[in-house]
Amino acid sequence: MRIDLVLELLDAPGQLVKALEPISNYGANLVTVIHKRDYKNDNGNVPVQLTIEGEQENLKDIVNKYKEIGFSIIEMDGVVKKEKITTILFGHIVDQDLRDTMDKINDLEGISIVAFDIKLNGEEKSTALINIEADVGLKQKVFDRIGQIAKEKELLVINEV
Incomplete structure:
Protein backbone atom coordinates (compact mmCIF):
# COMPACT_ATOMS: atom_id res chain seq x y z
CA MET A 1 0.00 0.00 0.00
CA ARG A 2 1.12 3.57 -0.69
CA ILE A 3 0.32 6.82 1.11
CA ASP A 4 1.11 10.44 0.21
CA LEU A 5 1.57 12.88 3.09
CA VAL A 6 2.38 16.55 3.37
CA LEU A 7 3.87 17.38 6.76
CA GLU A 8 4.66 20.80 8.11
CA LEU A 9 8.05 20.85 9.80
CA LEU A 10 10.02 23.54 11.57
CA ASP A 11 12.84 24.66 9.29
CA ALA A 12 15.60 23.66 11.70
CA PRO A 13 18.46 21.16 11.59
CA GLY A 14 17.38 17.58 12.35
CA GLN A 15 13.65 18.00 11.67
CA LEU A 16 13.67 16.15 8.34
CA VAL A 17 15.68 13.28 9.84
CA LYS A 18 13.20 13.14 12.74
CA ALA A 19 10.34 12.93 10.21
CA LEU A 20 11.99 10.04 8.37
CA GLU A 21 12.72 7.92 11.47
CA PRO A 22 9.16 6.52 11.91
CA ILE A 23 9.20 5.26 8.32
CA SER A 24 12.24 3.13 9.04
CA ASN A 25 11.12 2.18 12.56
CA TYR A 26 7.82 0.76 11.27
CA GLY A 27 9.35 -1.11 8.33
CA ALA A 28 7.99 1.05 5.51
CA ASN A 29 9.81 2.34 2.44
CA LEU A 30 10.30 5.96 1.45
CA VAL A 31 9.43 6.38 -2.22
CA THR A 32 9.60 10.18 -2.54
CA VAL A 33 10.59 13.10 -0.36
CA ILE A 34 10.22 16.72 -1.44
CA HIS A 35 11.50 19.23 1.09
CA LYS A 36 10.24 22.69 0.07
CA ARG A 37 12.52 24.99 2.08
CA ASP A 38 11.71 27.95 -0.18
CA TYR A 39 8.07 27.90 0.98
CA LYS A 40 8.51 28.82 4.64
CA ASN A 41 5.32 30.06 6.31
CA ASP A 42 4.96 32.80 8.93
CA ASN A 43 5.72 30.31 11.72
CA GLY A 44 9.04 29.20 10.22
CA ASN A 45 7.59 25.89 9.03
CA VAL A 46 8.11 24.28 5.64
CA PRO A 47 6.04 21.67 3.80
CA VAL A 48 7.59 18.25 3.27
CA GLN A 49 5.88 15.88 0.88
CA LEU A 50 6.42 12.17 1.49
CA THR A 51 5.31 9.11 -0.43
CA ILE A 52 5.58 5.97 1.69
CA GLU A 53 4.99 2.29 0.88
CA GLY A 54 4.29 -0.42 3.40
CA GLU A 55 1.70 -2.58 5.09
CA GLN A 56 -1.54 -0.76 5.91
CA GLU A 57 -1.10 -1.21 9.66
CA ASN A 58 2.47 0.11 9.52
CA LEU A 59 1.34 3.19 7.60
CA LYS A 60 -1.33 3.87 10.24
CA ASP A 61 1.34 3.54 12.94
CA ILE A 62 3.55 6.05 11.10
CA VAL A 63 0.71 8.58 10.84
CA ASN A 64 -0.09 8.11 14.54
CA LYS A 65 3.59 8.56 15.42
CA TYR A 66 3.70 11.85 13.50
CA LYS A 67 0.72 13.10 15.49
CA GLU A 68 2.31 11.88 18.74
CA ILE A 69 5.59 13.73 18.14
CA GLY A 70 3.75 16.89 17.10
CA PHE A 71 4.21 17.01 13.34
CA SER A 72 1.27 18.57 11.54
CA ILE A 73 -0.15 16.47 8.73
CA ILE A 74 -1.67 19.10 6.48
CA GLU A 75 -2.57 16.73 3.64
CA MET A 76 -3.01 12.96 3.33
CA ASP A 77 -3.58 11.26 -0.04
CA GLY A 78 -4.63 14.56 -1.59
CA VAL A 79 -7.14 15.35 1.16
CA VAL A 80 -6.42 18.53 3.09
CA LYS A 81 -6.42 17.81 6.85
Whole structure:
Protein backbone atom coordinates (compact mmCIF):
# COMPACT_ATOMS: atom_id res chain seq x y z
CA MET A 1 0.00 0.00 0.00
CA ARG A 2 1.12 3.57 -0.69
CA ILE A 3 0.32 6.82 1.11
CA ASP A 4 1.11 10.44 0.21
CA LEU A 5 1.57 12.88 3.09
CA VAL A 6 2.38 16.55 3.37
CA LEU A 7 3.87 17.38 6.76
CA GLU A 8 4.66 20.80 8.11
CA LEU A 9 8.05 20.85 9.80
CA LEU A 10 10.02 23.54 11.57
CA ASP A 11 12.84 24.66 9.29
CA ALA A 12 15.60 23.66 11.70
CA PRO A 13 18.46 21.16 11.59
CA GLY A 14 17.38 17.58 12.35
CA GLN A 15 13.65 18.00 11.67
CA LEU A 16 13.67 16.15 8.34
CA VAL A 17 15.68 13.28 9.84
CA LYS A 18 13.20 13.14 12.74
CA ALA A 19 10.34 12.93 10.21
CA LEU A 20 11.99 10.04 8.37
CA GLU A 21 12.72 7.92 11.47
CA PRO A 22 9.16 6.52 11.91
CA ILE A 23 9.20 5.26 8.32
CA SER A 24 12.24 3.13 9.04
CA ASN A 25 11.12 2.18 12.56
CA TYR A 26 7.82 0.76 11.27
CA GLY A 27 9.35 -1.11 8.33
CA ALA A 28 7.99 1.05 5.51
CA ASN A 29 9.81 2.34 2.44
CA LEU A 30 10.30 5.96 1.45
CA VAL A 31 9.43 6.38 -2.22
CA THR A 32 9.60 10.18 -2.54
CA VAL A 33 10.59 13.10 -0.36
CA ILE A 34 10.22 16.72 -1.44
CA HIS A 35 11.50 19.23 1.09
CA LYS A 36 10.24 22.69 0.07
CA ARG A 37 12.52 24.99 2.08
CA ASP A 38 11.71 27.95 -0.18
CA TYR A 39 8.07 27.90 0.98
CA LYS A 40 8.51 28.82 4.64
CA ASN A 41 5.32 30.06 6.31
CA ASP A 42 4.96 32.80 8.93
CA ASN A 43 5.72 30.31 11.72
CA GLY A 44 9.04 29.20 10.22
CA ASN A 45 7.59 25.89 9.03
CA VAL A 46 8.11 24.28 5.64
CA PRO A 47 6.04 21.67 3.80
CA VAL A 48 7.59 18.25 3.27
CA GLN A 49 5.88 15.88 0.88
CA LEU A 50 6.42 12.17 1.49
CA THR A 51 5.31 9.11 -0.43
CA ILE A 52 5.58 5.97 1.69
CA GLU A 53 4.99 2.29 0.88
CA GLY A 54 4.29 -0.42 3.40
CA GLU A 55 1.70 -2.58 5.09
CA GLN A 56 -1.54 -0.76 5.91
CA GLU A 57 -1.10 -1.21 9.66
CA ASN A 58 2.47 0.11 9.52
CA LEU A 59 1.34 3.19 7.60
CA LYS A 60 -1.33 3.87 10.24
CA ASP A 61 1.34 3.54 12.94
CA ILE A 62 3.55 6.05 11.10
CA VAL A 63 0.71 8.58 10.84
CA ASN A 64 -0.09 8.11 14.54
CA LYS A 65 3.59 8.56 15.42
CA TYR A 66 3.70 11.85 13.50
CA LYS A 67 0.72 13.10 15.49
CA GLU A 68 2.31 11.88 18.74
CA ILE A 69 5.59 13.73 18.14
CA GLY A 70 3.75 16.89 17.10
CA PHE A 71 4.21 17.01 13.34
CA SER A 72 1.27 18.57 11.54
CA ILE A 73 -0.15 16.47 8.73
CA ILE A 74 -1.67 19.10 6.48
CA GLU A 75 -2.57 16.73 3.64
CA MET A 76 -3.01 12.96 3.33
CA ASP A 77 -3.58 11.26 -0.04
CA GLY A 78 -4.63 14.56 -1.59
CA VAL A 79 -7.14 15.35 1.16
CA VAL A 80 -6.42 18.53 3.09
CA LYS A 81 -6.42 17.81 6.85
CA LYS A 82 -5.56 21.19 8.33
CA GLU A 83 -6.45 24.73 7.43
CA LYS A 84 -4.97 28.03 8.47
CA ILE A 85 -7.23 30.67 9.97
CA THR A 86 -6.24 34.26 10.63
CA THR A 87 -8.17 36.74 12.71
CA ILE A 88 -7.54 40.12 14.31
CA LEU A 89 -8.68 41.35 17.72
CA PHE A 90 -8.70 45.05 18.60
CA GLY A 91 -9.26 46.59 22.01
CA HIS A 92 -7.85 46.34 25.51
CA ILE A 93 -6.58 42.82 24.84
CA VAL A 94 -3.95 42.64 27.57
CA ASP A 95 -6.26 44.18 30.17
CA GLN A 96 -8.88 41.52 29.32
CA ASP A 97 -6.59 38.61 30.33
CA LEU A 98 -4.62 37.57 27.26
CA ARG A 99 -3.91 34.09 28.66
CA ASP A 100 -7.63 33.45 29.18
CA THR A 101 -8.36 34.51 25.59
CA MET A 102 -5.75 32.09 24.23
CA ASP A 103 -6.93 29.25 26.47
CA LYS A 104 -10.55 29.68 25.38
CA ILE A 105 -9.52 29.35 21.73
CA ASN A 106 -7.13 26.44 22.35
CA ASP A 107 -9.83 24.59 24.34
CA LEU A 108 -11.61 23.74 21.11
CA GLU A 109 -10.75 20.21 19.97
CA GLY A 110 -8.79 20.13 16.71
CA ILE A 111 -7.73 23.76 17.09
CA SER A 112 -4.45 25.33 18.14
CA ILE A 113 -3.02 28.82 18.07
CA VAL A 114 0.26 28.72 16.18
CA ALA A 115 1.07 32.44 16.39
CA PHE A 116 -0.25 35.34 18.45
CA ASP A 117 1.32 38.68 17.57
CA ILE A 118 0.30 41.72 19.60
CA LYS A 119 0.99 45.36 18.87
CA LEU A 120 0.81 47.58 21.92
CA ASN A 121 0.16 51.29 21.80
CA GLY A 122 0.93 52.46 25.32
CA GLU A 123 -2.27 52.77 27.34
CA GLU A 124 -4.34 52.82 24.16
CA LYS A 125 -6.09 49.85 22.62
CA SER A 126 -3.92 47.13 21.15
CA THR A 127 -4.18 44.88 18.12
CA ALA A 128 -3.56 41.12 18.04
CA LEU A 129 -3.06 39.04 14.91
CA ILE A 130 -3.92 35.42 15.66
CA ASN A 131 -2.92 32.53 13.41
CA ILE A 132 -4.77 29.30 14.11
CA GLU A 133 -4.38 25.81 12.72
CA ALA A 134 -7.59 23.81 12.67
CA ASP A 135 -8.84 20.49 11.42
CA VAL A 136 -10.73 20.95 8.17
CA GLY A 137 -14.36 21.91 8.69
CA LEU A 138 -13.89 23.75 11.98
CA LYS A 139 -13.46 27.28 10.62
CA GLN A 140 -16.97 28.45 11.56
CA LYS A 141 -16.57 26.94 15.04
CA VAL A 142 -13.37 28.98 15.47
CA PHE A 143 -15.06 32.18 14.29
CA ASP A 144 -18.01 31.54 16.62
CA ARG A 145 -15.72 31.05 19.63
CA ILE A 146 -13.68 34.14 18.83
CA GLY A 147 -16.91 36.09 18.39
CA GLN A 148 -18.08 34.97 21.86
CA ILE A 149 -14.77 35.95 23.42
CA ALA A 150 -14.79 39.34 21.68
CA LYS A 151 -18.33 40.03 22.91
CA GLU A 152 -17.46 39.03 26.51
CA LYS A 153 -14.32 41.17 26.55
CA GLU A 154 -15.66 44.05 24.47
CA LEU A 155 -13.14 43.56 21.68
CA LEU A 156 -13.56 44.18 17.98
CA VAL A 157 -12.92 41.08 15.89
CA ILE A 158 -12.00 41.04 12.21
CA ASN A 159 -12.16 37.59 10.64
CA GLU A 160 -10.74 36.66 7.28
CA VAL A 161 -13.19 36.73 4.42
